[in-house]
Amino acid sequence: MNTHMRIARLTTLFAMVFVSGLSAQNPPEPAAITQRLDTPQARVIVATLKPRTPSIAKNGHATDRVLIYLGDCAMTRKEGDQSTTIEFHRGDVRWRPASGAYIAENISDHPIRLLEIDLKGPPAGPAPVSKLDPVAVDAKHYKVVFENEHVRVLRVHYEAHEKGQTHEHILNRVVFYLNDQPNAKADDVRVAGAATHAEENASDRPADRIAVELK
Numbered sequence: 001m002n003t004h005m006r007i008a009r010l011t012t013l014f015a016m017v018f019v020s021g022l023s024a025q026n027p028p029e030p031a032a033i034t035q036r037l038d039t040p041q042a043r044v045i046v047a048t049l050k051p052r053t054p055s056i057a058k059n060g061h062a063t064d065r066v067l068i069y070l071g072d073c074a075m076t077r078k079e080g081d082q083s084t085t086i087e088f089h090r091g092d093v094r095w096r097p098a099s100g101a102y103i104a105e106n107i108s109d110h111p112i113r114l115l116e117i118d119l120k121g122p123p124a125g126p127a128p129v130s131k132l133d134p135v136a137v138d139a140k141h142y143k144v145v146f147e148n149e150h151v152r153v154l155r156v157h158y159e160a161h162e163k164g165q166t167h168e169h170i171l172n173r174v175v176f177y178l179n180d181q182p183n184a185k186a187d188d189v190r191v192a193g194a195a196t197h198a199e200e201n202a203s204d205r206p207a208d209r210i211a212v213e214l215k
Helices: 003-025
Strands: 032-038 042-049 054-057 064-069 073-079 080-089 093-096 104-105 111-121 142-147 151-158 168-169 174-177 187-192 194-196 207-214
Touching: 032 187, 042 104, 064 073, 093 142
Parallel strands: none
Antiparallel strands: 032 042, 042 111, 054 104, 064 093, 064 111, 073 080, 073 104, 142 151, 151 207, 168 194, 174 187, 174 207
């Protein structure tokens, strides 16, 4: 073997060892974070997880949060020795309390996005009740996904050209739009406050959204 071939092999070997060392020193990048909203009650972000790449949260998650999944996918979440596989579809909603260290991994072959509504503090007190609560007076269009002491999550659905009943919103809420509809695009996120109104879907297509009421 001549000197040039030996140098080439040594150079290749050194490069492989160097890259391997860098990989060991630099763990996989965490989820990419895009901030959407920041209010006194909640911070709203979109987390994007790369396919087949663990996202390591060494310090866990300090806040309680609501997760809205923005696509069909599957992921694993490992806390200590316990691993859980989660399958979900666009528009699925979950409650995730504050936790310790964990590793989340997108086990699908494409990126996945999650809308996270991180709560900044405990509830202000018992939630007020209105006789015009939308779930009570307009159950056709407003349904409860889940409720706890921190939030109430509503799924809102209007068929084309449907009009709802007059109702009242008392709590501040984060509204996520699942599809294009009048004055909103799919994946828009907005904050809404107290209001009394009747809503109408003036478009030729159904309108779907998720409202997260903050107690």
